[in-house]
Structures are given as structure tokens and as C-alpha cells.
Amino acid sequence: MALDPVLSARADEQAHAARTMWNLLHVWWQMMPKDKRTPANADAAIRRARKDIDFLAVLPAQAAQAVLKTYLQAWKNCWEGRAAAPDFKARLRSVMAVDIPQGRDLNIVRVHRRWGMVNIPKLGRVRFRWTKNLPVGRQADGDNRITGARLVKDALGWHIAFRIQTLEARPEPHRGPEVGIDVGITVPLALSDGTTYGHGEWLTESEQARLLRLERLAARRKKHRKPGERTSRRLHRTYDQIADLRAKAKRRAVDWQHKTTTAIAAKYSVVVVEALTITNMVKSAKGTLEQPGRNVAQKSGLNRAISRQAWGRTITMLTYKTARRGGTLHKVPAPGTSQRCSACGFTTPGSRENQAVFVCKNPDCGWSGNADHNASMNVLHLYRMGLALVPAAGRAVVRRARRVKPATAR
Structure with a gap:
């Protein structure tokens, strides 16, 4: 405006x-x-x-x-x-x-x-x-x-x-394939068919340098402010400049999410994602005075990275965009999807030692591949087994459904 x-x-x-x-x-x-x-x-x-x-x-x-x-x-x-x-x-x-x-x-x-x-x-x-x-x-x-x-x-x-x-007219049933999606930080979206969707930094190098300079300037000015003293106009102006850059980064992130979810909803008829409780994933690790937490700085960095990805907003977009095109979105339980081998179905300790590569430790299997791709295939497998979550009164319950194979045209 x-x-x-x-x-x-x-x-x-x-x-x-x-x-x-x-x-x-x-x-x-x-x-x-x-x-x-x-x-x-x-x-x-x-x-x-x-x-x-x-x-x-x-x-x-x-x-x-x-x-x-x-x-x-x-x-x-x-x-x-x-x-x-x-x-x-x-x-x-x-x-x-x-x-x-x-x-x-x-x-x-x-x-x-x-x-x-x-x-x-x-x-x-x-x-x-x-x-x-x-x-x-x-x-x-x-x-x-x-x-x-x-x-x-x-x-x-x-x-x-x-x-x-x-x-709007009721959309025709989508005829596309099914796909499972694993969300992450290094690879934002990994699909079960091997497709990945990634993005770079939301701010350019010059904008990142300017943001860092403004944050240091705001911290220095705030440090010299006396207790109870009103915030100066210079500090307010610095805060406004920081907010401008962060708002610009958020707009670029939302634009990427819209374009990516539109492409996924147009191609696939059934989209399966993990039911993640993001609020529990980003809890602080500080602990208490009696029992202080460990690796607090590392956990804080992980929490910021999770918050920047905005997985909940991506799933919300996928929900209504798949419905508009005649598709559906389903959620499956999240525990164990990254530790299970999608080839043999066993969960063996040590298979996920590397965050990028999954190596099955089962002596009869030994399959290896991309860890995110393996997790996305496990997500799709849970849906095909009928383990879909149905929200009921603020919680999720497991639904075991018998799937009927569609008849092929002759």
C-alpha cells in the first residue's frame, strides 16, 4: 500500500x-x-x-x-x-x-x-x-x-x-503417483523418488554483512544504555533496519515455499509427511541450576536452523494445495523413519553414523544410499502399510486402513 x-x-x-x-x-x-x-x-x-x-x-x-x-x-x-x-x-x-x-x-x-x-x-x-x-x-x-x-x-x-x-468446481481425482517427503536442514525437502528441493541463503553476502554490522551496532548501543533509560531514536532506527532485512529474507523464503509446494501438489496425488512436533524439537537445552544441560550452544544453533526452515508452514501449504488439485496429504508417525533400512526393513544400531549416508548394518542386506532418500521411502512405506495419523480432538491417532489396489484400464 x-x-x-x-x-x-x-x-x-x-x-x-x-x-x-x-x-x-x-x-x-x-x-x-x-x-x-x-x-x-x-x-x-x-x-x-x-x-x-x-x-x-x-x-x-x-x-x-x-x-x-x-x-x-x-x-x-x-x-x-x-x-x-x-x-x-x-x-x-x-x-x-x-x-x-x-x-x-x-x-x-x-x-x-x-x-x-x-x-x-x-x-x-x-x-x-x-x-x-x-x-x-x-x-x-x-x-x-x-x-x-x-x-x-x-x-x-x-x-x-x-x-x-x-x-469453485470440485476437482477431479488426481492421477499422479504417491510420494513420501522427508524434511531436513541441509536438504530441506527430500522425496522418495529421489527428487530433492533445496535453496541457498535468503540474503546475499552484502545483506548478510550489513545485518551482522547492524546487530553488532545494536548490541553496542544497548550495552551503553543505563538501566531504566528509554531506548534512543538511534537504537530504534537500528532495530528497524534489522527488521527490514529479516522481513526481506522471510518474503524470499515464503516465495520459495509457495513455488516448491505448488510443483509438488501438481505432480503427486498423495503426499505423505512426518507428524513432527516442532515445538518439542526446538526446546532449549539449558536445563536447571542443579542439572545444567549439555551442548547448549550447539542445540541453540540447531533450534535456529529448524525455525528458519519453517516446516509447519510448508506442510500447511501442501495441505490446501493438494486438496485444490484433487490430491491428499497424510501424516505418519515420525519415530524410526531415519534409522530403518528401506531395503530390508530392519533397524540396526550404527546405520546412521553419517548424517548424509545411510549404511545398513544388517549382514544379510548391506544396502547404502542417501540418508534423506532412505527416510522419505520409509515415510511412504508407513502410509502404504496403513499407518496414517488422523487428528482427533487436538491429538493424533493411528489409523489402520486396508488399501485397495486401483483397477487398471484394459
Whole structure:
């Protein structure tokens, strides 16, 4: 979005007001008895807060109602076991965003091939970059229309995302092969048919050097700050420059993930991945004072490498992209997939001494090959054995299914 400093400051005020509205609503929810926690009472409390607190008036009424709707949905997700209970939103750690729940007042107009104009409540007409085809004008009807929008701010500025309601035909069943995928750090995606997908560094050498220089500069300026002293403008500016580079790296990573998952979903009908609990994999190894951990620095580096790969986001993309093309995604248990030999089926100690090469220690086998390729074949083998995981009430259970071989055409 092309916002001047004045409009950007107004959007910031609306985002802070929306975050404050969420926190006030959370306080009200905790203080009220259970029989008084109704949407009607919450709506009345929001209306009263917008009248009593001046700075909440900068938030449009529709956006305030969207905060209530999102908060109630968060509790519903918690009760159904899909997420944790909602909590307060911190100023520095929460995403700055404003919802526009109704799309009828946006009045979207395409100026030319690259730019469009949109009407945002209490901001006016704003230009935005036209990157997707939107159902506007004659293209909009009852089945294809814009139902709302959302303003989101990151380190690179404010962006707008439109919610579109569209009617799509049910896809035909995908006729492609099955594939197992092993995720890793050195090789991000290794497929059971021998295909690998990798990437380089998200930042160039000059950008990495600049990021390192800025991080050292921020640490030096923070070191000379006295306890309780406010952060200087120079330090804030350094933090902003660091955030810009990290946001640029994240955009490049997401772009690679989109292109890679699109290619996989278009080629394969069944995609099988491991059911990884990433939160447990990136836990700290510091331990306690009585029992300190070992190799803490190495474990910290491994945790950062795992977080940079964003395996969960890749699996999420594969889930909806395979469904759009008539395919399916399945998860299988993760333990033992990298230690088992895909040729003989035995798990022998010492077969995975080298991280890159798998050598079976079974005297009757002796197979050797790429370790990631071996793990991906084991992932596919678990699915073909019927050991697929089905999510049920926030947990995964093993499903043993009898697979029927499809009939071949004669």
C-alpha cells in the first residue's frame, strides 16, 4: 500500500486501538461470571468502551465488531482443542492489523495494470499494488465477490489482503503417483523418488554483512544504555533496519515455499509427511541450576536452523494445495523413519553414523544410499502399510486402513 506518513500514523493508531480492544475484552471476559459471557453483553461492553475511552474512537465500529468476532472464535478453537486459550496481546510481539469485515464499502477500482484504489474507513482513498485478479465490476456476482479486507503491517510497511468468496468446481481425482517427503536442514525437502528441493541463503553476502554490522551496532548501543533509560531514536532506527532485512529474507523464503509446494501438489496425488512436533524439537537445552544441560550452544544453533526452515508452514501449504488439485496429504508417525533400512526393513544400531549416508548394518542386506532418500521411502512405506495419523480432538491417532489396489484400464 502507498501510505504517506500521515495515513501510516493513522493506521498505526487503529491497529493499537484494536489490540487494546482485544485486551480490554479479555479482561472483561475473565471478570464476568460464566452466565454473563454472551456475545450480546460483550457487544454492549465494546460500545461502552468506545464511548468512555477517547483513543478507541479512532477504530471504526466495524473493526471493533471484528475484534469481538475474532475473540469469540479464538475461544471456540480452544474449546474444540484446535488451539490454546486466548491471552493478552503484547505491544511489541503482536502483529499490527485492522480488519475491514464488510467489502461493500471498499469501492475497489483498478487504475492500471499495477495499481488500484480502495476506500478504507477513516483513512480515505488509498493506492495499493494490484498483484492478484480481484472480482470487481462486471466480474463480481453472488458467487464471486469481495467480502472484506485486512490491513497488516510488517517491517516493510502496511499491506492489504482481500477476502474473496468464490465458487469453485470440485476437482477431479488426481492421477499422479504417491510420494513420501522427508524434511531436513541441509536438504530441506527430500522425496522418495529421489527428487530433492533445496535453496541457498535468503540474503546475499552484502545483506548478510550489513545485518551482522547492524546487530553488532545494536548490541553496542544497548550495552551503553543505563538501566531504566528509554531506548534512543538511534537504537530504534537500528532495530528497524534489522527488521527490514529479516522481513526481506522471510518474503524470499515464503516465495520459495509457495513455488516448491505448488510443483509438488501438481505432480503427486498423495503426499505423505512426518507428524513432527516442532515445538518439542526446538526446546532449549539449558536445563536447571542443579542439572545444567549439555551442548547448549550447539542445540541453540540447531533450534535456529529448524525455525528458519519453517516446516509447519510448508506442510500447511501442501495441505490446501493438494486438496485444490484433487490430491491428499497424510501424516505418519515420525519415530524410526531415519534409522530403518528401506531395503530390508530392519533397524540396526550404527546405520546412521553419517548424517548424509545411510549404511545398513544388517549382514544379510548391506544396502547404502542417501540418508534423506532412505527416510522419505520409509515415510511412504508407513502410509502404504496403513499407518496414517488422523487428528482427533487436538491429538493424533493411528489409523489402520486396508488399501485397495486401483483397477487398471484394459
